[in-house]
Amino acid sequence: MELMLQQLINAVSLGSIYALVALGVAIVFSILRLANFAHGELMTVAGYTLYATLLAGVHWLLAAVAAIAASVIAALLLERVAYRRLRSANPLTLLITSFAVSVALQSLFLLFFGARPKGIELPAFVDAGFRIGQLRVQWLDVFIIVITGLIVLSLHLFLKKTVIGLALRSAADDFRTTRLMGIKANAVVVGAFMLSGALAGIAALFYFATVPNVVPSSGFEPMLKGFIACVIGGLGSLPAAVVGGFLLAFLEVGSDAILSNSLSPYLDAIVFGIAIILLRWRPGGLFGVRMTEDLRV
Amino acid sequence: MSSLGNQKDSSASPANPAAEVILRATGLAVAYGAVEAVRNLDLEVAAGEIVVLLGANGAGKSSMLNAIVGLSPRVGGSITFEGHDITRKSTEMIVRSGISLVPEGRRLFSNMTVRENLRLGGAALGLAEFEREFERLHDLFPILRKRADSQAGLLSGGEQQQVAIARALVGRPRLLLLDEPSLGLAPIIVNRVFEIIEELRRRKVTILLVEQNAERALKIADRGYVMSNGVVEAAGRAADLQTSAIENAYLGTAGA
Ligand SMILES: Nc1ncnc2c1ncn2[C@@H]1O[C@H](COP(=O)(O)OP(=O)(O)OP(=O)(O)O)[C@@H](O)[C@H]1O
Numbered sequence A: 001m002e003l004m005l006q007q008l009i010n011a012v013s014l015g016s017i018y019a020l021v022a023l024g025v026a027i028v029f030s031i032l033r034l035a036n037f038a039h040g041e042l043m044t045v046a047g048y049t050l051y052a053t054l055l056a057g058v059h060w061l062l063a064a065v066a067a068i069a070a071s072v073i074a075a076l077l078l079e080r081v082a083y084r085r086l087r088s089a090n091p092l093t094l095l096i097t098s099f100a101v102s103v104a105l106q107s108l109f110l111l112f113f114g115a116r117p118k119g120i121e122l123p124a125f126v127d128a129g130f131r132i133g134q135l136r137v138q139w140l141d142v143f144i145i146v147i148t149g150l151i152v153l154s155l156h157l158f159l160k161k162t163v164i165g166l167a168l169r170s171a172a173d174d175f176r177t178t179r180l181m182g183i184k185a186n187a188v189v190v191g192a193f194m195l196s197g198a199l200a201g202i203a204a205l206f207y208f209a210t211v212p213n214v215v216p217s218s219g220f221e222p223m224l225k226g227f228i229a230c231v232i233g234g235l236g237s238l239p240a241a242v243v244g245g246f247l248l249a250f251l252e253v254g255s256d257a258i259l260s261n262s263l264s265p266y267l268d269a270i271v272f273g274i275a276i277i278l279l280r281w282r283p284g285g286l287f288g289v290r291m292t293e294d295l296r297v
Numbered sequence B: 001m002s003s004l005g006n007q008k009d010s011s012a013s014p015a016n017p018a019a020e021v022i023l024r025a026t027g028l029a030v031a032y033g034a035v036e037a038v039r040n041l042d043l044e045v046a047a048g049e050i051v052v053l054l055g056a057n058g059a060g061k062s063s064m065l066n067a068i069v070g071l072s073p074r075v076g077g078s079i080t081f082e083g084h085d086i087t088r089k090s091t092e093m094i095v096r097s098g099i100s101l102v103p104e105g106r107r108l109f110s111n112m113t114v115r116e117n118l119r120l121g122g123a124a125l126g127l128a129e130f131e132r133e134f135e136r137l138h139d140l141f142p143i144l145r146k147r148a149d150s151q152a153g154l155l156s157g158g159e160q161q162q163v164a165i166a167r168a169l170v171g172r173p174r175l176l177l178l179d180e181p182s183l184g185l186a187p188i189i190v191n192r193v194f195e196i197i198e199e200l201r202r203r204k205v206t207i208l209l210v211e212q213n214a215e216r217a218l219k220i221a222d223r224g225y226v227m228s229n230g231v232v233e234a235a236g237r238a239a240d241l242q243t244s245a246i247e248n249a250y251l252g253t254a255g256a
């Protein structure tokens, strides 16, 4: 029973991280039909910022803010420098560009920080926890789950209640008509990248609190998981991204619990296999949405 | 065609010479790659007028309306609105300067509510101002009150068209472009749409209307242009544009 609960907490906590990554990926995808593989590098930027600031003795709260700010700025730079000219390019060009940007950023990290892992000096409370009977709960998991809940809720309200939020939704549905409302295309795209960057930054905080060292390729794995979560849920839909994130985490934690130790190195392969079977059954994802083709901005 | 050729010069200008021309397109050309949709088109709309743009399928009417708001690829000519050159402005800047388009096929944001659709139409307004404008539209569009929180995609075609027109009006444009507002609607609903246009006319909204229903459109319009294969075949006061001329444009050259 305790073990089950323990696994449940693990799954929800991991699912929270995946959901945040998936949301960041989905926001940009829904509006530009751009699969931004460099989303992982936004997380890496936050990771290195966390490493550098904590090393310099900055208070962890400030370091966290700096890390989020760094990935927001990186996201805005990406949009301005790499993607803006290509907004009306064909999907394949976008895909290749995004892949190239991801690789280029990793090389840049390698140049600046080297290949060796940089250990992040986490504050002590990260390891602290409490017990309920046999169950040991880490405060970190509580934080991750509660804060993710608050973020998803405020994102929902933002998209429902503010004009810029409504514009983000309508642009995902029909960009041309959104511009006919007098809404600036650039404002919508920049807004989407800002949100995406902030979500990458927050996800990075949680991710590096559980895996406390950074290498140039750190962002790759969570980015991949975020994309898979999006695809499982249904690319382009934000609620689907959240559900997909939690589903993927439950699949992972569940498989890990059920499989014998000898199989655990193959965990990713098994989970991705299940995801592929799921997609054969529902190619559009569980909550697949209709995609309008005219994306020309 | 020859009898109409000379009409063009004398009547392509506003019905009421005293009224100020607010929209003027000169030598406008639109092309999609090799497809020339609009060629060398001159068009004027004066304040308070209803001008109708007629023509067969593929004549270039939508291309023309879209060109005004910068949505279709213009390859020549110029457009001024209230004396300002808007030829190279972005769609959003043109809309913000006071022109609103109700696109062909309505194009509501179908998974958003009626109210959310209108909020986007009035995106430039503050919340309080928006609420006032929203209220103000209720008498013309009772549907707004009844279905404010319904998902727009679930409304009937006629209801959607009303929401689309309301969405274009909420930002208080000084020129309204309507692209085939009666398309695909049942006759009784078409009546309702024309009633709305007439009411807008009473309220001094300037309208450039694209319609397939030539007879009805000419009844409410001040002036008209008949397009065929991307050029203006005839232009003049609505009353003077004989049905025969229009039939010519629809069935003659346009059929080729
Ligand atoms: N996006 C586009 N790409 C290529 N060609 C286009 C495009 N839009 C319109 N055309 C072509 O331009 C010409 C004019 O089309 P347009 O839609 O302006 O006509 P229309 O008068 O509005 O017709 P309808 O009554 O059917 O709405 C047509 O030959 C059409 O095929």
Ligand SMILES: [Mg+2]
Pocket: B061, B062, B063, B104, B179
């Ligand atoms: Mg048309």
